[in-house]
Each structure stands twice: as structure tokens, then as C-alpha cells.
Amino acid sequence: MAILSLQGVSKSFGALKVTDNVSFDLAAGEALGIIGPNGAGKSTLFNLITGNLRPDGGKVLLHGRDITQETPMQRCASGIGRSFQIPQPFGHLSVYENLLVAARFGGGVSATEAPSLCMDILHRTGLAALADRKAGALPLLNRKRLELARALATRPRVILLDEIAGGLTDAECVDLIATIRAIHAEGTAIIWIEHVLHALTSVVTRLIALNFGQVLMSGTPDEVMAAPQVQEIYLGIEA
Numbered sequence: 117m118a119i120l121s122l123q124g125v126s127k128s129f130g131a132l133k134v135t136d137n138v139s140f141d142l143a144a145g146e147a148l149g150i151i152g153p154n155g156a157g158k159s160t161l162f163n164l165i166t167g168n169l170r171p172d173g174g175k176v177l178l179h180g181r182d183i184t185q186e187t188p189m190q191r192c193a194s195g196i197g198r199s200f201q202i203p204q205p206f207g208h209l210s211v212y213e214n215l216l217v218a219a220r221f222g223g224g225v226s227a228t229e230a231p232s233l234c235m236d237i238l239h240r241t242g243l244a245a246l247a248d249r250k251a252g253a254l255p256l257l258n259r260k261r262l263e264l265a266r267a268l269a270t271r272p273r274v275i276l277l278d279e280i281a282g283g284l285t286d287a288e289c290v291d292l293i294a295t296i297r298a299i300h301a302e303g304t305a306i307i308w309i310e311h312v313l314h315a316l317t318s319v320v321t322r323l324i325a326l327n328f329g330q331v332l333m334s335g336t337p338d339e340v341m342a343a344p345q346v347q348e349i350y351l352g353i354e355a
């Protein structure tokens with residue numbers, strides 16, 4: 117059974133149909149990439165999966181259970197973690213405290229378990245030396261790492277990454293890819309929206325190309341990137 121399924125999900129803002137009858141399954145442990153031009157509806161799709169937005173039609177299933185009417189808190193506690201395109205830490209709290217909040221209130225982790233879980237994640241994401249630093253004072257790479265770490269602290273079975281490589285230097289990107297690969301290798305399913313294609317295709321085994329809220333194509337990264345309709349619409353190259 118798929119860990120996550122979208123069945124005919126649609127969403128409009130006024131007259132603008134931003135998600136148009138989108139259906140796909142995510143297998144347990146799969147790493148799926150989502151690409152598409154600006155405004156294609158990628159982040160909206162994440163908001164529909166996490167419950168930050170409710171669809172006008174269609175269903176979202178987690179392990180076969182219909183979660184379409186559940187709140188973001190309920191979905192997070194059930195195993196859907198996410199990072200935001202614009203990092204949103206509690207700036208006045210330390211890095212460690214940010215993880216504790218995510219673990220306790222997002223993931224429902226017990227007070228006994230949370231400290232060791234958070235310390236482990238700090239090490240895995242390269243943030244251990246910055247545990248006491250105020251989150252609001254972190255430079256970009258570390259804010260991105262914190263975004264990932266906070267999502268991990270909710271103990272997700274599916275993690276949604278929204279343009280986590282954007283704005284990083286090549287060396288920083290390599291570093292982040294290694295961390296994301298390790299998370300995937302531990303069995304966490306990933307859906308990753310990313311414009312930095314070399315980073316994305318070095319991790320994911322399947323790509324979905326979105327355009328005007330519709331699934332244009334789904335396949336292996338090589339198949340999707342080579343498809344004339346994807347090159348034309350996403351990369352601006354005429355077929």
C-alpha cells in the first residue's frame with residue numbers, strides 16, 4: 117500500500133485553478149521530486165498534503181486512511197513532516213529549543229524521549245555545535261538545516277522538502293544532499309520540490325512535472341527531463 121495518496125485533488129483561488137485533479141501515490145521509503153515553473157502550484161500541493169489548505173475536491177490518504185479533513189497538527193502527529201520554502205524558526209529560541217518544540221508539539225514525542233531525539237537530530241543535520249545559538253541569528257545554510265531538523269524532530273514517515281537547496285553555494289548544496297540521502301537511507305519517504313535540479317536528481321528516483329496545477333508527466337528523472345513537453349514548458353526550450 118502507498119504511504120501517501122492524492123486522489124483527484126483540486127484547489128482554486130477565486131477563478132485561478134492552482135491544483136487541477138492531481139493524483140499520485142508515494143510508496144513507503146520512496147524519494148519523489150516535484151518540478152515545474154514558478155506558479156505551477158508546487159507549494160500549494162504541499163499545503164494540501166499538510167492540511168494548511170483544504171482541497172475543493174479530492175482526497176488525501178495516509179496509509180490508506182482519509183486525512184482530508186484533518187488539521188495540520190493532526191497530520192503532523194500522524195507522520196507528515198515538512199520544511200518551508202522560507203525558513204520559519206522561532207527566532208528568539210535556541211536551535212535546540214526549536215527542535216524540542218517540534219518534537220513535543222508537532223510529533224507528540226514524550227518529555228522523556230524528546231531530549232535524546234533532538235540531540236541525535238542535531239548531530240545528523242550538522243547543527244550540534246550550534247545547539248545553543250539563537251535560531252534567528254543563523255546564516256542561510258544553517259537555517260535550511262534547522263528547517264530540515266525541525267521537520268525530522270516530528271518523527272515523520274513522509275517528509276516534504278520545499279526548495280531546501282535554493283540559495284546555497286555548490287559546497288553547501290553537496291553537504292545538504294548528503295544529509296537528505298542519509299534521511300532517505302533510513303527509510304523516510306521524501307517528496308522534494310526543487311529548482312536546483314542536479315541536487316534533486318541526485319536523490320530522487322521519480323519525478324513529477326507540474327504545469328498550471330496539472331501533472332504534466334511522471335517518470336524516472338531521465339525520462340521526465342528528456343521529455344519534449346517538459347523541456348518546452350519547464351526549461352523554456354522549444355521541442
Ligand SMILES: Nc1ncnc2c1ncn2[C@@H]1O[C@H](COP(=O)(O)OP(=O)(O)OP(=O)(O)O)[C@@H](O)[C@H]1O
Pocket residue numbers: 129134152153154155156157158159160161
Ligand atoms: N493563498 C493564495 N491566495 C491566492 N493565490 C494564491 C495563494 N497561494 C498561491 N496562490 C497562487 O497560486 C499559484 C501557485 O502558487 P504556488 O506557490 O503553489 O506555486 P509554486 O509552483 O510553488 O511556485 P514557486 O516555484 O514560485 O514557489 C500562483 O499563481 C500563486 O500566486
